Amino acid sequence: MKAIQIVKPGELKIIDMVKPVIDEKNNILVKMKAAGICGSDVGIYHGTNAAATYPRVIGHEMVGVVEETGSNVRHLKVGDRVIINQVVSCGHCYPCNHNRGNVCDNLQVRGVHIDGGYREYMAVPEDDCYILPSNLRDADAVMIEPTTIAIQSLSRAKLEDDDMLFIIGCGALGSSILRMARLSKARIISGDIVEDKLNQAKMLGADYTINLLDDNFEEKIREYTCGRGPTVTIDAACTKDSLMNAIKVTGNAGRVITMGFSVNPTEVNQFLITSKELDVRGSRLQNRKFGEAIDLIKQGKIDLTDAVSHTFNFMDAQKAFDFIDSKDYSIKKIALMFD
Secondary structure, three states: OOOEEEOOOOOEEEEOOOOOOOOOOOOOEEEEEEEEOOOOHHHHHHHHOOOOOOOEEEOOOOOEEEEEOOOOOOOOOOOOOEEEEEEEEOOHHHHHHOOOOOOOOOOOEEEEEOOOOOOOOOEHHHHHEOOOOOOOOOHHHHHHHHHHHOOOOOHHHHHOOEEEEEEEOOHHHHHHHHHHHHHOOOOOEEEEHHHHHHHHHHHHOOEEEOOOOOHHHHHHHHHHHOOOOOOOOEEEEOEEEEEEEHHOOOOOOOEEEOOOOOOOOOOOEEEEHHHOOOOOEOOOOOOOOHHHHHHHHHOOOOOOOOOEEEEEEHHHHHHHHHHOOOOOOOOEEEEEEOO
């Protein structure tokens, strides 16, 4: 079978792999249908994702159809359309024993530490597969995984109805967080440097939008929050300055959620954290949130229709990554398709 492998930073190759065979543990064979390109995949390609190991078949937003089942499979059947959990945890370490398997001491992430979904077939455990809503096309279904990341970040933020939330970044991640946050009664400010993305955030339900290139963006935030700053800030941009900006603008007793993976030094002001008694928390991956995300889609509370702006055949992965590097403003989300 064919697969897309990042051999080393900057080098993407189409390789041949042995088609996997199911066994007692990996008892579901999935024929891949679609796989999203995430910012972290781009980071692995460019060598800026500190968690990745090489060479690696990347891809962790993985949608497919069940082609074969093992004798010990209980619920799934051939033909079921599924999305695959990217998190592989040990189940017995301190984080796992405290229901934090997404930061397992022995964590393996498909597409990061072990091979992921940019290949024609995968063999995985049944418990890692979730049946897709029938009305959701394969391309848009890749957005379920970013939705789980959004659910996780809001869980870490402990968002409540009386909160004022500031989301830094209106890309695929920031938009997913906005969609989820809109289900609460919290007021929402979205910030970005691209006007088209800010307009999209407004359409998705942001109460206010701010261009972060404006010299007075901090004044605007104070205006929108009655002078005290947001109670929750989520950094979905993960740039050099975004964490410090989050710490600066967040009000007393607020929560700051960081989601970046850069190892480059970032300025942090201890006085601002201590004097305002901020909670600065990381949010990584997701902790068994697929069922919750799929239920929200079935209930009509989240609409992922046309969430993917561009598709490429998975054999054209290099073209897709080059297009992402072009910084074209029309890009919302790209999915690689296997048919």
